[in-house]
Amino acid sequence: DxxxxxxxxxxxxxxxxxxxxxxxxxxxMFDYFLWYKKYPAEGPTFLISISxxxxxxxxxxxxxxxxxxxxxxxxxxxxxxxxxxxxxxxxARTKGGAxxxxxxxxxxxxxxxx
Amino acid sequence: DAEITQSPRHKITETxxxxxxxxxxxWNHNNMFWYRQDLGxxxxxxxxxxxxxxxxxxxxxxxxxxxxxxxxxxxxxxxSAASSQTSVYFCASSVGTGRTGxxxxxxxxxxxxx
Numbered sequence: 223d224x225x226x227x228x229x230x231x232x233x234x235x236x237x238x239x240x241x242x243x244x245x246x247x248x249x250x251m252f253d254y255f256l257w258y259k260k261y262p263a264e265g266p267t268f269l270i271s272i273s274x275x276x277x278x279x280x281x282x283x284x285x286x287x288x289x290x291x292x293x294x295x296x297x298x299x300x301x302x303x304x305x306x307x308x309x310x311x312x313x314a315r316t317k318g319g320a321x322x323x324x325x326x327x328x329x330x331x332x333x334x335x336x
Numbered sequence: 337d338a339e340i341t342q343s344p345r346h347k348i349t350e351t352x353x354x355x356x357x358x359x360x361x362x363w364n365h366n367n368m369f370w371y372r373q374d375l376g377x378x379x380x381x382x383x384x385x386x387x388x389x390x391x392x393x394x395x396x397x398x399x400x401x402x403x404x405x406x407x408x409x410x411x412x413x414x415x416s417a418a419s420s421q422t423s424v425y426f427c428a429s430s431v432g433t434g435r436t437g438x439x440x441x442x443x444x445x446x447x448x449x450x
Contacts, residue, residue, distance in 0.1 A: 264443055264444070265426055265441030265444055268440075311378060311379060323384060328377060329379075
C-alpha cells in the first residue's frame, strides 16, 4: 500500500517555463513533507520541506504547496532551468513517530528542454 | 567537510553469496538508514538505527541485516544474495528529533546478483 504517490513518472518542460510536480498521500499523521532531487549516479539531495501546519513554503525558484484537505502537495519550479533536469522524490514523515523516518514516493523524472 | 561514504560503489555477485555494503558518516549523526531504489518503487526503507546497538526493520527487511557497533558505521549485509536484491542501495543519516526529517544520502552502491 503506497502511502506517498507520485502518479507522473515523467514531465518535460521548456526552459524558462514553470515545472509543477505533484504528490498525493494517504496518511493524515504525516507532519512534514520533503522534496528530494536526484541526479544519475548520485545520492538524493534535500531540496525543500514544509510542515503540515503550513500551506506554502518558498525558497528561491522552488515553492512547495500543501493542500491538507486534498492530501496533496506540489513543487513549483519557476523559472525552470536545464540543470533542474533530475528525478524528484516526494517524502513524508509520520507525526510523533520515530525520528526522521521518511516514506518516499516513486519519483518523477523532470526534463527541462533548452 | 563532513560526509557520508558508501563502498563498494559497484558490486557483482552470485546468487547465494554473502555481501556486505559499507556505510560511513563523519557528521556524528545518531540516525542512519538503508534504502533501496528500484524502478516503479522509489526509495524503500530496509533497516535503520537510532544509535549504537540499536537496529530496526524497515518495510523491505527480509534477507538483510545491519549492525551498529559505533556511531559512524552501519554496514548492510545480504546473508544469501538473491536476484531480487539486484538494486541500487543508498545509505543516509540524520540528526535526532526536533528537525524536519532531512536525510543526508551517500552516493549509492549498485549491486547486481547473477
